[in-house]
Amino acid sequence: MLRAGSADVFHVYEAIAVGPHALLGEVIKLGPDDFVAQIYEDTTGLKPGDAVTGSGQPLSISLGPGLLGGIFDGLLRPLNAADGPFIQPGARGKPAQRFSFEPSVRLGERIRPGQTIGSVATARRQLCLAPPGMGPGIVRWVASAGEYSGEEPICRLELEEGATCEVALTHAWPVRKPRPAAQRLPIAGPMITGQRILDTLFPVGRGSRAAVPGGFGTGKTVLQEALAKWSDADIIIYVGCGERGNEMSEVLDELPKLQDSRSGRPLMERTVIIANTSNMPVAAREASVYTAITVAEYFRDQGLHVALMADSTSRWAEALREVSGRLGELPGEAGYPAYLSSRLAEFYERAGRVSTLAGTEGSVTIIGAISPPAGDLSEPVTMHTRRCVRTFWALDRARAHARFYPAVNPLQSYSGDVEALARWWQIQGNPDWLAQRKRLLELLEAQVQLERMARIVGMDALPPAQQLTLSNADLVNEAVLRQSSFSEVDRYCSPQRQTAILGLIIRFIDLARGAVEAGVHPDRIRELPVRRTLQRIGEEYGEERIAGIGALWKQLESEFAGLPREHANAG
Ligand SMILES: Nc1ncnc2c1ncn2[C@@H]1O[C@H](COP(=O)(O)OP(=O)(O)O)[C@@H](O)[C@H]1O
Ligand SMILES: [Mg+2]
DSSP: OEEEEOGGGOOTTEEEEETTTTEEEEEEEEOSSEEEEEESSOOTTOOTTOOEEEEEEESEEEESTTOTTOEEOTTSOBOOGGGTTOOOTTOOOOOOOEEEEEEOOOTTOEEOTTOEEEEEESSSEEEEEOOTTSOOEEEEEEOOSEEEESSSEEEEEEETTSOEEEEESOEEEETTSOOOOSEEEOOOSBOOOSOHIIIIISOOBTTOEEEEEOOTTSSHHHHHHHHHHHSOOSEEEEEEESOOHHHHHHHHHHGGGOBOTTTOSBGGGGEEEEEEOTTSOHHHHHHHHHHHHHHHHHHHTTTOEEEEEEETHHHHHHHHHHHHHHTTOOBOGGGOBTTHHHHHHHHHTTOEEEEOTTSSEEEEEEEEEEOOGGGOTTSHHHHHHHHHOSEEOOBOHHHHHTTOSSOBOTTTOEETTHHHHHHHHHHTTOTTHHHHHHHHHHHHHHHHHHHHHHHHHOGGGSOHHHHHHHHHHHHHIIIIIOOOTTOTTTSOOOHHHHHHHHHHHHHHHHHHHHHHHTTOOHHHHHTOHHHHHHHTHHHHSOGGGHHHHHHHHHHHHHHHHTSOOOSOOOO
16 A cells, blocks of 8 residues: 555556556555555565656556466466466566467458457467457458467557557456447356256356355365366356465465366366465455456457356455555445445456357356355355345355265255256256256255254154155255265266256155155155165266166166055055
8 A cells, every 4th residue: 555645647546656666556546635556566665755657557457368377466467386476576477478370350351349350379279359449440461370479469450540550469458347248148058067056956157146155164165176177168267366375375286287077188278367365465356356357358258158266255355345444444344345345246247148249159157255254144245245146155064064065055045047047958958957956945945844843853753754855855965965076976967967867866756755645654765775876876877877877767666666555644
């Protein structure tokens, strides 16, 4: 934080360079004769009288083909493994990388902002777009196919008023300004996560937004990583936002070693990591989520589906609180500034499925983790986030303690995308998805009520139908909801396998109910060998054994047919 004179020379949110090392900063408040700036770097050594140079521009980042596979700080400066997690003061981070460019426009062609000019062959093919901020123009020169740095011009345009404009592979974009799209589109399909409890019960649409609140150790980071590994997004942006330094270094250690499940290539080839550990200046944390969402939009504009994981937005909110406190602003709930809710909304609103300026479809899906103090879901960050997101995955301490993972509490979680996704499941071959998920949720709700009752009157005092409900709910928990991220076989569950498992479980529930109505005691059903198999179905019937799940239907029918109908049950 810097307070200095001569306020009239700068704008609010103007990027500035401070002191002999030209430390990066941003003006955040203008007074009548002074201004306040936050410096995104360690300010040790700054002294009165040091020069401040304005850039005339808002805080911007450089977007280009060198981002994929990289690890950056909150201002998108590369963190090189060689330097450790630290950056030289004032570093702007322009790696001298060269890219193999192939033009796709012709001389004399008219180019609109955001339109494709060519492509770049990195580990995966990336499009080079005319910056969305410029005006339309006519191509007067375009570079031939070859190797270029990010800053060299690859195309010259004549703009409408006769001015010319040079386009490079890299362009700057202000982080706080959403990148434009041609049109926002409604949610039409899910972002498949491969986690049954999410895809089947609480799905998130492509271009939608979800929050994962959970106390310490409930599995936020493991879940975010599972999503990074398995979700069907083209590009993953992972922003580690001020969680404990060692936790971030675990992620930095682990993600680069992982393989992409689908392509068999390194996962990092489609990943950008933005790391802001708690030992970095607090103000840089505030900038990092804007940096991350801007990078996400940059890939969206190339017609890609992007998933952005932020772990954790609570640390970001704490950075807002700290900066606000230093500005002497009036604190609101729990000391957070009154604008906490609007900042959260601005961030989540940048998620979406769009038709891009280039005329293709792209999306950004945001998954934000929240670490509520003491797991209290009524604290301000969780409460305000709830209003911004459509899907809410509440992680539960009791489930985590019981080592029941993912520890998503099915009664506290919800998804606003369910109706929009029913058609997608129908096309995938499950027209009953909507009704089936509703039945599972009703069963899980009934379980909580009946367990309460059973604690009072004792399990044996419950009528057989209710005992069966409890045992069926157990089965749903074990077979459908439980899924270990560390299991080779079960860490990913395809939509086809989810459909097969779900259908079989629903069939079991129906047959069991019929049997109990016909007088079979629930204990007999509990003892059926097929039920034991079902309990472990995720582990035993992996992706290569989906056909085997179909074969279990026969066993199911025949075991139920063989049950002795002992006595007629009146109740
Ligand atoms: N989906 C999961 N499958 C298996 N184990 C899990 C899962 N989620 C969490 N765990 C266990 O819980 C521990 C804590 O999870 P973590 O994600 O670090 O919690 P948080 O980020 O919420 O503090 C992990 O080290 C792991 O042992
Ligand atoms: Mg964590």
